[in-house]
Amino acid sequence: MQAQSLTGAQHAAVLESVAALGHLQGALLPVLHAIQDRLGWVPPGVVPLLATGLNLSRAEVHGVLTFYHWFRQSPPGRQVVHLCRAEACQAVGAAALEAHARQRLGVELHGTSADGRYTLEPVYCLGNCACGPSLLIDGVLHARVTPERFDALLGEGAAGGPAAGEATP
Numbered sequence: 001m002q003a004q005s006l007t008g009a010q011h012a013a014v015l016e017s018v019a020a021l022g023h024l025q026g027a028l029l030p031v032l033h034a035i036q037d038r039l040g041w042v043p044p045g046v047v048p049l050l051a052t053g054l055n056l057s058r059a060e061v062h063g064v065l066t067f068y069h070w071f072r073q074s075p076p077g078r079q080v081v082h083l084c085r086a087e088a089c090q091a092v093g094a095a096a097l098e099a100h101a102r103q104r105l106g107v108e109l110h111g112t113s114a115d116g117r118y119t120l121e122p123v124y125c126l127g128n129c130a131c132g133p134s135l136l137i138d139g140v141l142h143a144r145v146t147p148e149r150f151d152a153l154l155g156e157g158a159a160g161g162p163a164a165g166e167a168t169p
């Protein structure tokens with residue numbers, strides 16, 4: 001049974017998320033978000049446990065889990081880069097930045113670098129449209145990111161907050 005492949009911490013995260021949010025109407029999405037917030041990903045082994053806990057079929061849970069790319073079904077890299085691919089950023093170089101990021105990290109979107117360090121994810125608008133191209137590194141917003149700035153951010157470790165002089169929304 002798939003649920004047996006979960007670690008104790010993963011099993012507990014699922015049960016606690018269901019206990020906290022399972023009463024909501026349409027609880028599956030909030031519960032999946034809670035699990036990903038806690039674990040960094042949603043192990044496929046949660047499907048039978050969620051189906052039982054939320055009184056859904058395994059097919060329903062699996063369908064939602066696989067429909068939304070937001071939910072990761074494999075562990076993320078140690079740093080997660082969310083690159084904005086929406087229109088305003090697109091107009092000021094997001095496509096070139098994405099191509100650079102993919103080449104630099106050696107991954108496609110939704111992929112994790114071979115060394116396990118970085119996961120590259122697309123996101124559609126970060127509310128920072130006037131200062132694009134925008135991206136998040138481990139949840140920290142960076143604005144007007146050129147390919148050179150991208151390299152510098154990765155070199156800095158990038159999780160310490162916006163660099164001096166950088167615009168924020």
Ligand code: FES
Pocket residue numbers: 084085086087088089090124125126127128129130132134
């Ligand atoms: S379009 Fe990129 S932040 Fe809005």
